[in-house]
Amino acid sequence: MEKLHGVAPILCTCDPRGVRVEFINTGSELLVGRVLNTHQQWLGQQLSDAGYEPSYQQTIPDTGDAIQSAVREAIDRSELVIVTGGLGPTSDDITRQRIAELLGVPLEEHAETRERIIAHFQKRQRPMPEVVLVQAQVPHGATVLPNDHGTAPGLALQTARGWLILLPGPPRELRPMYTSYVAPLLTEELPPENPMLIRTVKTMGIGESSVEERIAPVLQAQCAEGLEIGYCARMGEVDVRLSAHGSGAAALLQQAECIVREQVGDYVFGVDQERLEDVIVRELNRREQTLVLAESCTGGFLSHRITNVPGASGMFLAGHCTYSNAAKQDTLGVSQDSLAAHGAVSEVVAREMAEGARAAHAADYALATTGIAGPSGGTEEKPVGTVFIALATAKGTRVLNPCNRCDRETFKYVTTQQSLGLLWKALA
Numbered sequence: 083m084e085k086l087h088g089v090a091p092i093l094c095t096c097d098p099r100g101v102r103v104e105f106i107n108t109g110s111e112l113l114v115g116r117v118l119n120t121h122q123q124w125l126g127q128q129l130s131d132a133g134y135e136p137s138y139q140q141t142i143p144d145t146g147d148a149i150q151s152a153v154r155e156a157i158d159r160s161e162l163v164i165v166t167g168g169l170g171p172t173s174d175d176i177t178r179q180r181i182a183e184l185l186g187v188p189l190e191e192h193a194e195t196r197e198r199i200i201a202h203f204q205k206r207q208r209p210m211p212e213v214v215l216v217q218a219q220v221p222h223g224a225t226v227l228p229n230d231h232g233t234a235p236g237l238a239l240q241t242a243r244g245w246l247i248l249l250p251g252p253p254r255e256l257r258p259m260y261t262s263y264v265a266p267l268l269t270e271e272l273p274p275e276n277p278m279l280i281r282t283v284k285t286m287g288i289g290e291s292s293v294e295e296r297i298a299p300v301l302q303a304q305c306a307e308g309l310e311i312g313y314c315a316r317m318g319e320v321d322v323r324l325s326a327h328g329s330g331a332a333a334l335l336q337q338a339e340c341i342v343r344e345q346v347g348d349y350v351f352g353v354d355q356e357r358l359e360d361v362i363v364r365e366l367n368r369r370e371q372t373l374v375l376a377e378s379c380t381g382g383f384l385s386h387r388i389t390n391v392p393g394a395s396g397m398f399l400a401g402h403c404t405y406s407n408a409a410k411q412d413t414l415g416v417s418q419d420s421l422a423a424h425g426a427v428s429e430v431v432a433r434e435m436a437e438g439a440r441a442a443h444a445a446d447y448a449l450a451t452t453g454i455a456g457p458s459g460g461t462e463e464k465p466v467g468t469v470f471i472a473l474a475t476a477k478g479t480r481v482l483n484p485c486n487r488c489d490r491e492t493f494k495y496v497t498t499q500q501s502l503g504l505l506w507k508a509l510a
Contacts, residue, residue: 104138104160108167133277161244167251182221318499366397371446376439379453414438432470
């Protein structure tokens with residue numbers, strides 16, 4: 083293996099067959115719920131996409147005993163162990179030191195890392211605390227993984243079974259480091275002998291049990307050949323996860339996906355990591371058509387989801403967050419008479435919001451949302467959770483009237499999902 087930026091090159095002599103993958107996330111802030119742990123999800127996706135099958139995951143506090151105990155057990159049972167966090171310069175960043183003690187090797191200053199840290203502060207014209215140079219201390223024999231977005235380098239160390247990878251905690255540093263340095267290392271040194279392939283078929287508008295009822299009986303032959311089926315229900319969606327191992331996995335997954343589409347094709351909007359907004363942005367760009375949004379109860383969240391997609395500027399004209407009645411009148415041309423007679427949360431007002439937005443911008447499509455997010459504000463006629471979603475097109479305006487009885491944040495997400503679903507069906 084070519085040395086990356088390490089103290090010395092590492093030659094892996096482990097047997098790559100049956101590679102077990104384990105994650106150890108360090109950080110007391112993760113355990114007490116002050117920070118969301120996104121590492122397992124992201125790393126799991128990267129590794130499974132590369133053919134590995136993660137087997138263990140644990141989150142531990144920032145204490146020396148916990149770190150050493152967890153890593154000792156992990157490297158005894160797993161060929162690939164990835165530890166995140168604890169590589170920074172503060173007193174609670176002790177992963178580097180404790181791992182060196184566990185492996186019985188000294189810490190040594192890595193000159194190139196020292197220079198990179200100094201240059202990092204000089205480039206930003208910021209004073210450098212001397213304590214940050216502790217990050218240049220690395221266990222003897224480790225390969226240093228450069229941090230192109232911060233100061234704490236990652237580390238790769240050989241174990242009796244395989245590899246121990248240490249990555250910094252911040253996602254904006256961890257993710258590019260994994261992509262640029264860890265993934266190539268694993269491809270060369272620890273490839274999966276019996277790779278796993280996964281295909282996820284994403285559906286909406288149908289329940290988890292209904293999906294299984296339709297597809298499970300007709301996939302029995304494929305399951306006998308090694309196909310595994312998993313279901314994941316999320317708000318407004320159901321994912322069907324198809325997985326298989328070995329040289330015939332690709333053909334088996336292709337066959338299974340065709341069968342799934344035959345059974346629930348009307349509900350399938352995408353595959354793998356595609357989101358509903360990705361599909362809509364891509365399709366409207368392909369058609370060279372445009373969208374405008376008029377939001378009340380969703381507070382701009384629908385616009386947020388659309389503009390998170392690269393390429394949205396090609397199809398998205400404007401988003402109006404018209405929370406008050408006055409804004410609905412002034413911005414969208416909603417009638418005072420309609421507001422007085424029916425209220426802001428009504429089919430009539432939702433129609434006028436969508437049609438007014440579409441007319442104002444000469445858009446092909448306009449979506450509008452108005453509702454009662456709660457926890458107060460509901461009535462017997464219009465309880466909390468009542469929402470009206472309107473889609474205006476050249477063919478007319480359609481209005482949905484679901485009742486999303488949940489907390490405010492979930493209400494907003496579900497309502498935007500229903501809105502995007504309404505547009506997706508119109509584009510189908």
